[in-house]
Amino acid sequence: MTLIPKSHPRAKSLFIREKLVNGFEKGLVAREGLLAQGRGEAFDYLLGEKTNQAAKRAIKAAAAQLLQAQRPVISINGNVAALCPKEIIELSVHIKAKLEVNLFYTNEKRKQAIIKVLKKNGATEILGTNPKNSTRLQGIDSARRIVDKNGIFTADVVVVPLEDGDRTMALRKAGKKVITFDLNPLSRTSQTANITIVDNVTRAIELLSSEVKKLAGKNEKNLQKIISDFNNKKNLTENIIQIKKNLTRRAKIA
Numbered sequence: 488m489t490l491i492p493k494s495h496p497r498a499k500s501l502f503i504r505e506k507l508v509n510g511f512e513k514g515l516v517a518r519e520g521l522l523a524q525g526r527g528e529a530f531d532y533l534l535g536e537k538t539n540q541a542a543k544r545a546i547k548a549a550a551a552q553l554l555q556a557q558r559p560v561i562s563i564n565g566n567v568a569a570l571c572p573k574e575i576i577e578l579s580v581h582i583k584a585k586l587e588v589n590l591f592y593t594n595e596k597r598k599q600a601i602i603k604v605l606k607k608n609g610a611t612e613i614l615g616t617n618p619k620n621s622t623r624l625q626g627i628d629s630a631r632r633i634v635d636k637n638g639i640f641t642a643d644v645v646v647v648p649l650e651d652g653d654r655t656m657a658l659r660k661a662g663k664k665v666i667t668f669d670l671n672p673l674s675r676t677s678q679t680a681n682i683t684i685v686d687n688v689t690r691a692i693e694l695l696s697s698e699v700k701k702l703a704g705k706n707e708k709n710l711q712k713i714i715s716d717f718n719n720k721k722n723l724t725e726n727i728i729q730i731k732k733n734l735t736r737r738a739k740i741a
């Protein structure tokens with residue numbers, strides 16, 4: 488483990504990177520997961536490494552959508568398990584969502600390492616672990632097409648942090664409402680999801696739990712209004728404009 492001084496101007500981002508590398512060393516994260524982190528870091532840098540107003544609006548819409556859900560499921564991959572296991576479990580408790588481990592580059596050893604971390608952080612029920620309960624989602628080739636009959640397969644709302652586009656499309660085709668965290672507003676996942684939170688999952692996850700608590704007393708009509716007032720395409724465009732502004736500002740400084 489490298490020592491990052493707290494005074495370092497980008498200490499927070501470097502801590503996030505460190506978590507991922509530790510997760511890789513513990514067998515949670517695939518090599519490809521490190522590359523996904525790198526792509527995320529590049530966009531985080533361009534977004535100013537903070538939660539912007541557009542992301543806050545997406546978080547509010549996501550909270551309303553999750554409170555309205557009948558059968559919400561949170562899909563967990565290696566990066567998420569390495570970055571924010573405690574926070575993701577807290578969210579699942581607040582919204583009464585099931586947790587399902589679903590890996591792109593699957594292998595049993597890695598799956599078990601992820602399950603161990605989730606249990607250590609308080610998860611009691613983890614789906615995606617019993618082959619007898621597995622079934623296939625149409626429209627994807629990777630191992631990710633295997634989903635749990637009692638989880639993603641029957642879910643109405645699925646939270647898929649750091650997801651790949653094929654799976655997001657397949658989930659949408661299967662009639663699911665998809666909420667994602669993705670720092671790249673241009674990715675296929677961002678463009679396909681119903682609600683894209685363009686922010687680092689490590690910052691946004693707790694904000695989402697807080698928003699869920701804040702909106703918990705609202706009635707159906709209020710929640711529905713929050714959801715229908717949200718426009719994902721418009722929100723993504725706002726994020727792209729934010730990146731352009733940041734680039735212009737940086738170019739002027741340079």
Ligand code: ATP
Nearest residue numbers: 523526527649651652669670671674675676687688
């Ligand atoms: P797509 O198939 O949707 O076009 P992709 O192939 O570019 O996406 P993947 O590697 O499948 O991307 O998924 C990783 C995504 O997660 C990337 O868009 C990356 O920006 C994003 N990402 C990586 N780390 C984080 C993070 N900590 N928080 C939020 N998003 C992240």
